[in-house]
Amino acid sequence: MSKELAKTYDPAGIEDRLYRKWMEKGYFHAEVNPDKKPFTIVMPPPNVTGQLHMGHALDETMQDILIRFKRMQGFEALWQPGTDHAAIATEVKVTEKLRSEGIDKNEIGREAFLEHAWAWKKEYGGKIINQLKKLGASADWDRERFTMDEGCSAAVQEVFIRLYEKGYIYKGSRIINWCPVCQTSISDAEVEHEDQNGFFWHINYPIVGEEGRFVEIATTRPETMLGDTAVAVNPEDERYKDLVGKMLELPLTGRTIPVIADAYVDREFGTGCVKITPAHDPNDFEVGKRHGLEEINILNDDATINSLGGKYAGMDRYEARKAIVADLEKLGLLVKVVPHSHSVGTHDRCGTTVEPMIKPQWFVRMDEMAKEAIKALDDGRLQFVPERFDKIYLHWLENIKDWCISRQLWWGHRIPAYYCEECGEMVVAKEKPKMCPRCRAEKLRQDEDTLDTWFSSALWPFSTLGWPEKTPEMEYFYPTDVLVTGYDIIFFWVIRMVFSALEQTGEVPFHHVLIHGLVRDELGRKMSKSLGNGIDPLEVIDQYGADALRLTLMTGNAPGNDMRFSWKKVEASRNFANKIWNASRFILMNLEGKECVRPDDLQDLCLEDKWILSHLNSVVREVTENMEKYELGIAVSKVYDFLWDEFCDWYIEIVKTRLWNYDENKKAGGEALWTLRTVLTEALKLLHPFMPFITEEIYCTLLPEEESIMIADWPVYRPEYDFPEAASAVDCMKEVVRGIRDSRISMQVPQNRKTNVFIVTSGEKDARMYEAVSPAFGNLAFAKEFHVQNDKTGIGTDAVSIVVSNAVVYLPLEDLVDREKETERLEKEKERLSKEIARCEGMLNNPGFVNKAPEQKVAAEKAKLEKYKEMREKVLAQLSHLA
RNA sequence: GGAGCGUUAGCUCAGCUGGGAGAGCACUUGCUUGACGUGUAAGGGGUCAUAGGUUCAAGUCCUAUACGCUCCACCA
Numbered sequence: 001m002s003k004e005l006a007k008t009y010d011p012a013g014i015e016d017r018l019y020r021k022w023m024e025k026g027y028f029h030a031e032v033n034p035d036k037k038p039f040t041i042v043m044p045p046p047n048v049t050g051q052l053h054m055g056h057a058l059d060e061t062m063q064d065i066l067i068r069f070k071r072m073q074g075f076e077a078l079w080q081p082g083t084d085h086a087a088i089a090t091e092v093k094v095t096e097k098l099r100s101e102g103i104d105k106n107e108i109g110r111e112a113f114l115e116h117a118w119a120w121k122k123e124y125g126g127k128i129i130n131q132l133k134k135l136g137a138s139a140d141w142d143r144e145r146f147t148m149d150e151g152c153s154a155a156v157q158e159v160f161i162r163l164y165e166k167g168y169i170y171k172g173s174r175i176i177n178w179c180p181v182c183q184t185s186i187s188d189a190e191v192e193h194e195d196q197n198g199f200f201w202h203i204n205y206p207i208v209g210e211e212g213r214f215v216e217i218a219t220t221r222p223e224t225m226l227g228d229t230a231v232a233v234n235p236e237d238e239r240y241k242d243l244v245g246k247m248l249e250l251p252l253t254g255r256t257i258p259v260i261a262d263a264y265v266d267r268e269f270g271t272g273c274v275k276i277t278p279a280h281d282p283n284d285f286e287v288g289k290r291h292g293l294e295e296i297n298i299l300n301d302d303a304t305i306n307s308l309g310g311k312y313a314g315m316d317r318y319e320a321r322k323a324i325v326a327d328l329e330k331l332g333l334l335v336k337v338v339p340h341s342h343s344v345g346t347h348d349r350c351g352t353t354v355e356p357m358i359k360p361q362w363f364v365r366m367d368e369m370a371k372e373a374i375k376a377l378d379d380g381r382l383q384f385v386p387e388r389f390d391k392i393y394l395h396w397l398e399n400i401k402d403w404c405i406s407r408q409l410w411w412g413h414r415i416p417a418y419y420c421e422e423c424g425e426m427v428v429a430k431e432k433p434k435m436c437p438r439c440r441a442e443k444l445r446q447d448e449d450t451l452d453t454w455f456s457s458a459l460w461p462f463s464t465l466g467w468p469e470k471t472p473e474m475e476y477f478y479p480t481d482v483l484v485t486g487y488d489i490i491f492f493w494v495i496r497m498v499f500s501a502l503e504q505t506g507e508v509p510f511h512h513v514l515i516h517g518l519v520r521d522e523l524g525r526k527m528s529k530s531l532g533n534g535i536d537p538l539e540v541i542d543q544y545g546a547d548a549l550r551l552t553l554m555t556g557n558a559p560g561n562d563m564r565f566s567w568k569k570v571e572a573s574r575n576f577a578n579k580i581w582n583a584s585r586f587i588l589m590n591l592e593g594k595e596c597v598r599p600d601d602l603q604d605l606c607l608e609d610k611w612i613l614s615h616l617n618s619v620v621r622e623v624t625e626n627m628e629k630y631e632l633g634i635a636v637s638k639v640y641d642f643l644w645d646e647f648c649d650w651y652i653e654i655v656k657t658r659l660w661n662y663d664e665n666k667k668a669g670g671e672a673l674w675t676l677r678t679v680l681t682e683a684l685k686l687l688h689p690f691m692p693f694i695t696e697e698i699y700c701t702l703l704p705e706e707e708s709i710m711i712a713d714w715p716v717y718r719p720e721y722d723f724p725e726a727a728s729a730v731d732c733m734k735e736v737v738r739g740i741r742d743s744r745i746s747m748q749v750p751q752n753r754k755t756n757v758f759i760v761t762s763g764e765k766d767a768r769m770y771e772a773v774s775p776a777f778g779n780l781a782f783a784k785e786f787h788v789q790n791d792k793t794g795i796g797t798d799a800v801s802i803v804v805s806n807a808v809v810y811l812p813l814e815d816l817v818d819r820e821k822e823t824e825r826l827e828k829e830k831e832r833l834s835k836e837i838a839r840c841e842g843m844l845n846n847p848g849f850v851n852k853a854p855e856q857k858v859a860a861e862k863a864k865l866e867k868y869k870e871m872r873e874k875v876l877a878q879l880s881h882l883a
Numbered sequence: 884g885g886a887g888c889g890u891u892a893g894c895u896c897a898g899c900u901g902g903g904a905g906a907g908c909a910c911u912u913g914c915u916u917g918a919c920g921u922g923u924a925a926g927g928g929g930u931c932a933u934a935g936g937u938u939c940a941a942g943u944c945c946u947a948u949a950c951g952c953u954c955c956a957c958c959a
Contacts, residue, residue: 007918007919008919008921009919009921193955193956200959217959218959219959220959221959232959264957264958264959265959266958266959268958269958269959270958270959271959273959274958274959275959276959277959281957281959282957283957283958283959284957284959286957342958342959343956343957343958388887388888389887391886391887392886392887392954392955395885395886395887395954395955396955399955399956487953487954488954491954491955522895524952555896555897555906555907556895556896556897556906556907557896557897558896558897558898560888561888561889561896562888562952562953563895563896564895564896566894566895566908568894568895568907568908568909569895569907569908571908571921572907572908572921573907574921575919575921575922576921577921578919578921578922579918579919579921579922581918581919582918582919582921582922583918583919584918585918585919586918586919587918588918589917589918590918625899626899629899631899633897634897634898634899637897637906637907640906641906648918648919649923649924652918653923656916660917738925741924741925742924742925742926744925745912745913745924745925745926746925748913751913751914751916752916779916836903839903840903843902843903843939843940846939846940847939848938848939848940849902849939849940850939851939852938852939852940853902853939853940854902857902857940860902861902861903864903
């Protein structure tokens with residue numbers, strides 16, 4: 001901030017400069033430091049070639065808030081950043097890019113492709129990191145990691161081999177989800193189920209040797225009949241009991257298949273007869289295993305029918321479907337076609353309908369590790385915020401199936417398994433063995449597959465700290481404290497980190513999981529590329545500043561809940577930034593050539609100073625508590641209210657006269673300045689985690705001797721700032737001022753007309769209090785002079801009266817008093833008080849309340865009743881006076 | 884088929900462990916006061932989805948119901 005201050009806050013000119021300063025000073029860097037307690041967050045690594053979206057912005061903002069908070073609290077706060085290689089996502093992008101250049105990935109081969117991929121990573125990898133910096137993320141960039149860097153790759157190998165040796169990783173031919181477009185297997189978590197309107201084709205399978213008798217089956221995927229190896233009925237089903245064991249003619253294939261009995265079949269559903277295709281349906285696969293059925297794979301990897309499909313070979317699956325249905329119809333075997341809505345599995349990356357297929361793949365055995373992960377939650381080592389996500393976590397783990405980790409991709413960690421070209425022996429090892437341990441042949445080739453991208457991110461909390469080496473970082477920063485992520489990623493990542501960490505390190509990877517929701521568009525829709533309704537966080541930053549964006553994302557949102565983004569909200573945030581900017585501008589202007597004075601004894605301060613300090617004190621305490629409990633939205637709104645409503649709208653207004661009169665009374669003016677600066681800087685500290693840039697800019701300008709608010713101490717409750725009497729005096733006076741403002745508006749008193757203000761109290765104590773506190777409110781009360789007294793001398797006849805808790809305030813407005821309006825106003829007040837009295841009496845006349853409620857509550861109600869009764873008496877007196 | 888979430892002012896949402904309904908935006912009406920009109924002052928607007936229950940006391944706890952949303956699940 002220069003001497004010539006802009007009237008409005010302009011973030012653009014400030015944010016980059018401050019971020020550079022922080023980087024240069026090394027504030028983001030954390031080191032093993034035995035003198036401090038560690039606090040660690042690992043950043044969910046964004047896709048290396050990704051683009052920052054609102055979801056990231058929310059996620060990173062929350063983490064940045066927590067890490068800045070803890071850093072200020074004196075923790076050695078490490079925010080460990082990095083990026084994810086994002087196997088499929090990146091491979092698809094690189095493949096597309098190559099295709100646009102006329103290059104076919106398969107023609108150039110694995111090595112050349114990987115060169116392109118690394119080049120791509122090099123070119124775009126830094127992009128999202130720079131975008132995070134724009135947000136103000138105070139991550140330790142010196143420690144930036146990448147899931148495919150040397151260390152992370154070593155951790156991946158280590159874990160793979162350990163799990164393999166323990167028997168937790170195995171290779172097997174099992175039914176997996178196959179994406180025909182991406183040409184790779186995918187895990188269950190990557191399959192999205194969506195309901196599609198399709199058909200139920202009812203088909204007759206002729207019974208062998210029984211002319212004219214059929215078994216009617218119903219299917220949603222007729223083309224798979226090419227791979228049928230049985231028809232199943234329920235063993236309890238009387239209708240078909242005689243069929244079991246008979247052979248059926250499988251139309252269009254010339255094969256015959258048996259009728260088997262299996263409890264899996266639901267008698268009520270369809271015809272009660274199910275075609276069994278073990279190679280292309282997970283349930284059928286299980287049935288097939290139970291009955292020793294042949295598994296006939298009828299699909300190529302691109303989901304065309306393979307050579308086993310006879311005349312349909314080479315057709316796409318949907319083409320084949322049409323052709324098969326048509327042929328069945330010609331044969332008179334198509335009974336009927338019924339519209340049917342059913343759930344179809346699609347690949348979450350590309351939307352392609354996945355095909356269940358049997359393929360040799362690598363799996364992680366989940367049962368044992370899942371148990372440990374469940375235990376960690378049960379015994380409290382791991383906690384979700386909010387707690388309701390426990391259930392989602394547990395449900396998934398309790399129903400978990402083995403994890404298919406191999407991918408038919410090139411971009412990723414290659415599986416460390418080697419096969420002997422001679423005898424086929426498999427060796428799992430870090431390095432390619434020189435020779436086959438069985439036949440001593442020297443030709444070995446590595447497994448072609450790579451690992452699921454989540455395999456490496458599952459290790460992220462410890463691989464980034466140097467594991468499997470016993471590094472000082474592991475020792476000091478691990479386990480990490482809190483993981484911040486969206487609920488959509490619990491299955492993919494959180495669970496896998498937990499069981500991996502428990503297995504490899506014996507500890508939970510983090511103690512708390514702070515879950516946030518999705519940022520939706522103004523209409524509540526998910527932001528998505530296809531809808532084109534995404535809002536670019538960088539555009540928001542450009543227009544309104546990172547602080548405004550951050551505040552917007554944190555305001556009015558509870559953990560785990562989705563929120564809607566709207567430009568109106570950003571404007572409100574921007575306005576707040578501008579507000580504190582101007583408050584600071586005001587203070588700076590007043591500081592010019594003047595001195596702040598901190599009295600030796602804070603008891604010497606003016607009442608309003610004591611009031612705002614007390615107020616600050618309680619905000620400090622509450623906000624800190626909220627932060628500790630991850631109630632970030634509540635925390636920031638408290639700071640917001642304090643700064644805007646109490647500090648700006650009341651305190652600054654109250655002390656203005658002291659500032660104008662600085663030359664006459666340097667002590668009062670100087671103390672006001674000291675209080676202004678003290679309260680503002682303390683409040684700025686509370687706000688800093690949320691709005692790092694503007695708070696830094698103001699802080700450093702207000703306190704030129706300070707280097708940065710980032711490294712300032714987090715405010716703590718100070719007993720010496722606690723002035724309960726002063727606080728209540730100012731609160732009383734606020735009530736008086738509000739009453740005066742209200743009356744003046746209803747009497748339409750011109751702004752420039754000042755009046756004497758008579759405060760009539762009934763007790764000596766109140767009188768002294770008002771005598772002490774009122775002078776500071778001259779301007780706010782439009783008062784010529786305050787007269788605190790215990791009777792109505794000197795008030796005159798035509799005065800407006802305002803009844804407050806412990807006094808009656810009179811404004812002798814004479815000619816301006818409209819008796820009718822005044823009566824109306826007082827009547828309204830009387831009514832209000834009567835209602836309150838009725839409420840209090842209702843409670844106090846209730847024996848249940850008096851006997852059972854805590855004493856404190858009862859006493860409080862009694863006091864209220866007394867107060868309201870007194871007030872009503874006064875109102876009634878005024879009314880009778882008017883009449 | 885399971886599970887979860889939501890239902891509070893015109894709109895978007897807060898409301899922690901039960902003790903007199905809140906914010907922002909929008910709206911109405913004042914304000915060319917020397918920080919800010921991205922401001923300021925005053926104000927209107929809610930039977931906290933419905934029905935029961937627990938309790939002296941329920942937006943808050945419990946049980947149903949309705950509507951909306953989400954996740955999980957192999958119904959061919």
